[in-house]
Amino acid sequence: MVLDLFLIALAITLNPIPMMAFVLVVASARGVLKGLAFILGWLACFVVVIAVVLALTGGQPPPPRSPPSTAVLALKLLIGVGLVLYGVRRHRRRRHAGDGTPGGATEAAPDRGPGQADQADQAGPSGRSASGSPPRSGSGASFGSRMDRGSVPAAAGLAMFLQPWGLVAAGAVTVVEANVSHASTWLALFGFCLLSTASLLAAELYVVFSPTAAQRRLLALRAWMENHEQQAIVVGSLVIGLWLTGKSIYQLTS
Template sequence: MVLDLMLIALAITIYPLPLMAFALVVSSARGVWKGLVFVLAWLACLVAVIAAVLALTDGQPPPPRSPPGVAGPAAKLAIGIGLVFYGLHRRRLMRAPGDARSDAAEAAHGRKGRDGPSGEAAADRGEGSLWASAGLAVLVQPWGMVAAGATTVLEANAAQPATFMALFGFCLLASASLLAAELYIVFAPEVAQARLLRLRTWLTDHAEQAIVVLCLALGLWLTGKSLYQLTS
């Protein structure tokens, strides 16, 4: 369980789209506070998912051959296959000629959102901007990967203290890039904002490749691991 959680958390923390959105949030007025709200909302989502799973299982992993014990690996298998197909779909869009590729890149990078009433644009407006930052954090969560983490938490045994350390490590690692960026903003706001915007520009040109690699790698791992659990 621990290895799966750490791999999923690593994929979440280096997934490019949340960091791109965060860079825009902290570059606006009251960026430090908006960034803090963004990170707290992000963490709240992870904690809520883990708490819901533990409440569902009562903190005990289901017996291996019971229907609930089979449902967890089966759900993980479905998520893994879904991530593989999603990665292949994004790869196909990258290689598509003409307008289809351009439109796909725009949607992935959020360029259209800057011109319309998207979450990123809403983060720069009025008194509701802090709420908009929180909402944006929820929207840009890679929910497929978070769902994979939830299926892994089904195996958690709340009676063991090491389990809570693993779950805490999952939340911390999954948020590590955002936490590091927020701390950078706090201690060096002007320099951090400029560098984060440059990072966002770089990610805009490389986000598609990163998404494809992450989805394929994690999807193949989850597929193989769940097949092993179901057949062993």
């Protein structure tokens, strides 16, 4: 269970879409406060999912080879296959878009995260946006402008919306194996939540202690991530999907 949770949490924290949105959140007006709300909303999803799973299992894993255990493995297999298919689909769309095949660009667009498509640079003649915030990279300008006007609770809601729910579901199925009578289990669950949020926490702390440099470098990081978004999602989906699929098949057949 621990290794599975570690791999899933690593894939979550390296997912580029939430980080790209978070950079614009902390670069907006009252960015530090909105960033904190984003992180709390992000963490709340993990806490709720884990709490629900533990409530359903009573904090004890199902007996090996029992019907509940077999059902959990089958569900984990289904999630693994789903992640593999999703990764393959993203890879094909990226390849078609890169080859310039008819329809490639229009097919790739829907897969982009909220605020990452159909956005124009709204910076005025002075190089600053209408809200007075620093200029942002082209594709995130209008989303960043909306974040300037958005509320703190809206930032928390955005975090919940941007959760990579396929990976969260994989984590939830893995938590079924948790035995809360062992202190190591609580440590593993805490580590899962912390690692899944590590990239956001690092960015938030950077903004708190060095706001000017952090904003400039995080916006540059966002521009770089925007160019490598598809590759990161494909690799993360395939690695976790293949791992869950192979392990589930082995446990079901052994």
